[in-house]
Amino acid sequence: MTLKVEGITCGYGGKEVLHGVTFSSDAKLIAVVGPNAAGKSSLIKCIAGQMHHGGHVSFKGTEIGRQEAVSADMVGYMPQQHMNPVSMTVYEAILLGRLNHIRWSPSQHDRRIVDHAIHELSLDPIADKRINELSGGQMQMVSIAQALVKEPELLLMDEPTNNLDLQKQLEMFEVVRILSEQRGLVAMMILHDLNMASRFADEIVVLSGGEVYAQGKPGEITTQKMLRDVYHVEADVVEDRDGLPHVIAYGSLDEGGRT
Amino acid sequence: MGLEIAEDDSLKSGGYDSLMGRRRLFILAAAVACVVVFFVDLAVGSSGMSVIDAFTTLVMPGQATSMQRLIVFDIRLPATLMAIGVGMALALAGAVMQTILDNPMAEPYTLGISSSAGFGAALVIVLGISAAGAGMLYISIGAFVCSMAACAVIYLIARFRSSDKTTILLTGIAIFFTFQALLSTLQLMANGNQLSEIVFWMFGSMSRATTDQFVIVLAVLVASSIIFLWNSWRYTALKLGDAHAASLGVNVMTLRRMTLIVVSVLTSVAVCFVGTIGFIGLISPHISRFLVGEDHRYYIPMSMLVGAVVLIVANMFSKVVTAPAIFPIGILTSLIGIPFFFYLVLSKRRFAS
Incomplete structure (x- = not known):
């Protein structure tokens, strides 16, 4: 395993x-x-x-x-918390993902990995923006990029x-x-x-x-029973066009719920 | 990401390079400013001297008159050098404290390190130990011992609470008020002479500085700055928050503890010779951040340079304001620093970051 x-x-x-x-x-x-x-x-x-x-x-x-x-x-880990709204740029923040490889100046290799991640995640337009100017979603993408460049x-x-x-x-x-x-x-x-x-x-x-x-x-996991036992909700599970389970939730089964 | 990254394609991120270039330029400019104010400060004093004379005396002592040599080497140089050393030390301590405690208000003063040093000095003065020949030495030792004791308390409590930054900050503030109260008690008990000596110490002064003291400050400063610069990437990561720094591989607790110990020694050494000089540790890092951003490879040296410049300028004013008497430098740092600080805080201008 x-x-x-x-x-x-x-x-x-x-x-x-x-x-x-x-x-x-x-x-x-x-x-x-x-x-x-x-x-x-x-x-x-x-x-x-x-x-x-x-x-x-x-x-x-x-x-x-x-x-x-x-x-x-x-191991790479992306915490749930947002980054502090600091004044460093998106590029600098993502570069920190290479922390364990950088001694003093980041190498060309580190820089290329960061460039690549920025490109893959379509962050090019905000690469030179400061973290404290970003929206919540943009900050999330920076966090993801940072975790990815660790490789x-x-x-x-x-x-x-x-x-x-x-x-x-x-x-x-x-x-x-x-x-x-x-x-x-x-x-x-x-x-x-x-x-x-x-x-x-x-x-x-x-x-x-x-x-x-x-x-x-x-397909095995997402069942009406699981949704009832674990989430306490009344729901249907249907198949989408790829044969994957799709949950349609109707209401809570707990006290105060509609059902 | 996973695609093979060709090693020959050029870097697309020109923004980062130009940002670093600008930061290096700012550091260079600050270093030049530091050298300039250094020579100007040597030329300023109750007996007039031109900057050129001060320069030639320092660089080519053989060509200067014995009077000029006396003024520059024995009277002015120790105070100016001490201003550089202490300015850098306090700014450096403030800079890393703001980072590890994630608080823009942190500085040696807010953690009670300065007030405990003041208490130590006052205790020696009131006990009359300073009446002996080596009075200043005992005062310095008293200040050093007390501030180290205060730091030890902060450290132990921090350790007990797994280096939680709020705990550290609150402990520091408690220590600040404790020693402030103890100091007031001592002032109440002191006689007239002792009281004026305590007050003089509390204001801070470069005029009693000696070259030996400077060498001690310099040694601690060099060692600390090497340690801090060595960890600069970790500090930069810590700015993103504890969770992010840890996720990037930084051992946050260890880094915070180690930094606390080094800061304690650095600050204690800096304040024990010259008295309490506030504000440098607070404003220098802020100015530095405005100029070069959060990257600690630039932020740390920039803070030190700013601290040195501010304290040299303060030293210069201290000789001019009430000439020929020397005005306490500790008061001046605040008077000079506060308006500039407000300007930076209120105007939303950022330079390089």
């Missing part, structure tokens, strides 16, 4: 958030879904070595889940579609997909939109209450 997660536990101030999350996957594109407070961000942070945790994570046989793996550029083998993204319009979301997925095909990148993303998750991912991991509820292909 490429990615193995075994018995991850973690918490904030004595309150346990993840109660032994275990799964493994050979998929290239993995989506993590689940309701609010299911522990999705915590799980990604633990895998990225950004949070103290119990249990083990390994990727291609190497133990990860430590800051060292991030420092060695094996990690495993890319972990915490809600990368935040603030992005439909076209930008699809573009972002496309760039990641091309990278996984060409360079063997494994990407794991937290997504809220189940339809986007089905479209993007080879495999979906459903988290609920700090545990894995289910794991599998989009």
Whole structure:
């Protein structure tokens, strides 16, 4: 198995958030879904070595889940938080993604990787703009570019579609997909939109209450039962023209809901 | 991205190169300004001397009169050099503190390092240890010990709370008020002579500086600036926020702790010889940021140069304002700094960044 997660536990101030999350996957594109407070961000942070945790994570046989793996550029992690609205330019911010390679002056190689990412993500028009002048969506794209120029083998993204319009979301997925095909990148993303998750991912991991509820292909995972059990919503699942599941949600099943 | 990147295609991003070019130019200009004010400052004093005379005396002492040599080397040079060293040290400390605490108000003064040094100096004065021959030395030692103690408290509390930046800042402010209160108590207990000596120390002064003291400040300054410059990319990454810096591979907690220790020594050494000089550590980084942006490879040296220029100019004014008496430099830095600072804050102008 490429990615193995075994018995991850973690918490904030004595309150346990993840109660032994275990799964493994050979998929290239993995989506993590689940309701609010299911522990999705915590799980990604633990895998990225950004949070103290119990249990083990390994990727291609190497133990990860430590800051060292991030420092060695094996693992890339894009946090959910926005960057501070600083006055550095978009180019400078993306260049920071090459931090572990730069001694004093960035090399031509580093500069080319940054140029390329800027081009791929269509950021050329704003490359010389300052971060504090950007819209939320533009800032998100800069964050994504920064994570990509690290050229990690495993890319972990915490809600990368935040603030992005439909076209930008699809573009972002496309760039990641091309990278996984060409360079063997494994990407794991937290997504809220189940339809986007089905479209993007080879495999979906459903988290609920700090545990894995289910794991599998989009078609197996996205079911009426799952939506009822995990999300507490009344919904239909139909097939789109590519045979992918598409969720049509009608209402909440909980007290106060319409159904 | 994954496509093979041909190593021979030219860089498309000309914007970055021209930005760096402009920043280098600003640094160069600041360095030139620093040298110019250095010589002007040597020429300014109660006994007149032209800038050219000051220059030739310094460069070719053999051709100067013994009087000129005495004035330049024994009276003016130690104070000017100290102004450079302390100006650079305080600005450098303020610059990295603003970065690691992610707060534009952070400087040695706000963390209580300066007020604890003031307390240490006052304690030595009131206890009468300074009555002995080596009075100034004991005052410096007292100031140094106290400010290091204050830093140790900040450091330990920060460590306890996993180097949380708000904790560090709040601890610093608590320490500032604590030592301020203790200092007032000492002033209440002091006799007339002691009181005026305490007040004089609190205002800050370059006039008692010696070359030996400058060498100590310089040594600490060089060591600290090398450490900070070595980490400049990490500091730049930290500007994006803790989470982003960590995601890029920066060990945020370690970096913050290490910086705190170096800043403590640097500031303590700087203030223990010349007294409390506020504002330099606050404004210099801001001016530097306006001029060269957030990239710490430029921001750090620029802050130091600005700090040096501001303190030399202040030193110059301190000799002129109430000549032949020397006006306290600590008051001047604020008086000179504040209007300029307001100009920068209120006018939305940015230069190179």
